Each structure stands twice: as C-alpha cells, then as structure tokens.
Amino acid sequence: MIKVKNISKEFDGSPILKGISTFFEKGKTNLIIGQSGSGKTVFLKCLLGLFETNSGQIFFENSPINLMTTKERTVLRQEIGMVFQGSALFDSMTVEENIMFPMQMFTKKDDDEVRERANQAIKRVNLINANEKYPDEISGGMKKRVAIARSIVMNPKYLFCDEPNSGLDPKTAILIDNLIQEITEEYNITTVINTHDMNSVMEIGEKIVFLLNGKKAWEGSNKDIFNTDNEAVSNFVYSSDLFKKVRKMYLEKK
C-alpha cells in the first residue's frame, strides 16, 4: 500500500505536480493516465524518490519517505522494481547479466544461485533464447520482458512501470499488460503503471488516476470510467471514435 498526500513538485519555479493525493493498494494494478506532458513520469519519479517533492508526503505502508534516513531509503529501494519507459537495460551487459545484476549487487548468493534465480525470472516473463544477447540485438517487446524480469528478480513489494507498452504493437502491448497484471496478483505486489494506452485502461485498470496538467482530475476503476460524467476524463478516454462506439454499446447493453 502506497499513500500519497497532497504532493507538489516544481521545476525552476514552474509547477508540474499540483497537490495530488491518492492511494495504491496491494495486489492491484493501479494506473496513472493522462496526456503526454501531464506529469506522469514526474509523479512516478517522486514516488521512487528520484525527485524530491516540494511539499506533501508519500507513505510506503506507514513510513513517510521524506523522513527516512539514507539507509532506510536504500532498504526501501531494494523492495522496489521499476520498468523504465525506454527499458533502461544496461547496454554493456547481456540479457542474463542485466537480470543477474541486482542480485550480484545486493545479495550474498553465489554465482550459481544468482544464475538460477535469474533464469526463473527469465522463464516467468517468457523470454526464449535471449540470455546471451545484448539489449541492442533484441526487439522492443523483448526488452520490456527483460526489464520486467530485472525488476522482479529481487521479489519486490512495489512495482512501477513507466509506459510499459509504448512503442510496442497492440498485440505485444496486451501481452505485456497481462504479464504485469499476472505478476502483480501472483506475488501480491503494489503496482503503479503510467500509461496513455486505452487498451491498458480497459484491460488492467483496476484503479485509475487521471492527471490533467499536473492535477488529479478523476479517479476510479475501468468500470466507473464507462459511466463517468466527468467531461475531462471522458474526452481523454474517448478521444477515438472506436472507443466512443464501444462506450455507447456498453451503456446500451446495461
């Protein structure tokens, strides 16, 4: 469980996040949606502690991160898995080495154990015949799988994904979404996903927070989003004709 209380963040005097409060539950896929530039990445990086917020508080379980010592933060970070927008794989390492890396850094496991655990994670994300390849030799979808494997290899309590299916074809995007959701349930992780992909909203939006110009403009589940009379969010979600029709059909059926 992550709680966010009234956080704000500005860069050089211009406000990017404006007083956001919400919470994210365990075992659920929580989505942050909003247009490009609405502050999703900044929000996620505040949760991660990569950016300091200007005001407000963030609680992991019940500990506020801004009051944590450096040591406590280091411990917390090892409980967090993060999938970056561009995957952020270490390009000097092979796929297998990328996934082994966090364990080599932070556990006392010997090389065989590390390799074995890495290969469990590789299997879990359905990566086939890629162990010895370098990141620039694999496809975008495979890179995401490697990034997901690397982020779960330390059994995190929290998983953050920044636009996990940007740059993927729709079919691969759905596979990646489903993989993240399965992992979330299986390991009972608190997962927060940034996205502007409407398929993801419909497929895995157990909780959705809609950001508009750095403010929380709406929150609810993917079921609520069909019925909402909040204009901002329905304009955003139903900006394509296809989704407008789907919504109409859904409401008529009810």
Place this chain on the structure above:
Amino acid sequence: MRVISNIGKYFLMLQNVFGKFTKWKVLRQLIFKDIESLIIGSLGIVSFISFFVGGVVSIQTALNLENPFLPKDLIGFATRQSIILEFAPTFISIIMAGKVGSYITSSIGTMKVTEQIDALEVMGINTYNYLIFPKIIALLLYPLVICISMFLGIFGGYIACVYGGFSTSGEFIQGIQLDFTPFHVTYAFIKTAFFSFILATIPSFHGYFMTGGALEVGKASTVSFVWTSVVIILLNYLITQLLLT
C-alpha cells in the same frame, strides 16, 4: 553565475564519488573495463602522435641551428626538454581530453538519457561511485601513457635527426644526456597526476548532469572537451609557476 554553481556541483559530485562504495567484486570488473577502454585503447594514438611530433620537434630544432658554431648535441637536448616538459604531459593530455574525455562524457551521457543511471539509482546504488570512481582509478595508470609518450617522442626525434642527417647518433644521445635535471621529470609527472584526475572527473561531470536526448549527448561531449582543455591549460600554468620558478 552558472559556472560558479557548476563548480559547486562538481565538488559535491566528487564528495559523492567517495561516499557509499560499490561492492568490490563489481567495482573491480568496472575498473578493468575502464583500464582497457581508457588506457589500453589510447596507446595507439598516443604512440603514433608522440613518435611523429618528436620527429618534427627535432627537425625543426636542427633547422634552427644552422650556425656551425653551435654544438650539434643541442638538437637532442632541445628535443628532450620540450618533450618531457611540455609535449608529453600537456599536449598529450589535451589530445586525451578529446579522446578519453569525449568517450567518458558520451558513455555516461547516454546512460543518463536512456535512464540507465535512474535504473541504477532506483536499485539503491551510489551511481557517482559506480560510474566515476573506476575511471579515476583506471586513469591512475595515465602516467604510464605519458611515460611511453616521452620515450617514443624522444625516439622519434632520434630517428628523424639521425636518418635526416642532421647529427650523428652519438651527438643526439649526448644531447639527451646533457644537463639532465631529474626534477624536470618529477615536475612532468606531478602535472600528469593532476591532469589524470581532471581527465576522469570533468568529462564525467558533463555526462552525468546532462539532460535531453542523443543530440545533446554530442553537444555535451564538445562542451566537456572545451572545459577539460581549459582546466588543463590553466592548471599547467599554475603548476609551472609554482614548481619551476
């Protein structure tokens, strides 16, 4: 104003480099990798330049010594002095600012823009130590590069002088040994030690704190080269003033 705040940021960065240390097993591998790319990878170009510039220095000296009353061993002497005092430590360092410096800036900068540094940070790694410390250690071998440069520079001078018919081999070797002041070598290596630290840290700074995309990585490398050279030249002046006058 920007420069002053950047200088502050640079020193904070250095403080962080020596903060929380990365696991030794991992650090060792990084150091070896950096020795390979920064030191071993530079030997070729440094040798090539040193040999030929050494040759040119001795030919130029010879051509300026047309007066038959001047002893021929001055050619070897002048070549040795200019190579040991300036050419090897300073001139080669400027070349290294271009080669090693832009390599460091662009490799760290690429990691920055592709969020690899964020990824390390999220894992709880001290990225300053992880990325910059191995480079500082690898460049502790930099004086070795300068040593090779000195040797090859003088050797190039010898070849050019003897085979160009400007003096005999004996005269040149006598010139090299003429009036030898060991402190000049010490002075050269004191400079080199400072330069090696500059070569590791200023380009790292420009890579680590850059923002933007691939285009900005290129720009950052250029800016990094300019600043690294400027600092080397200023430091060279300062150290010379302090040690030789």
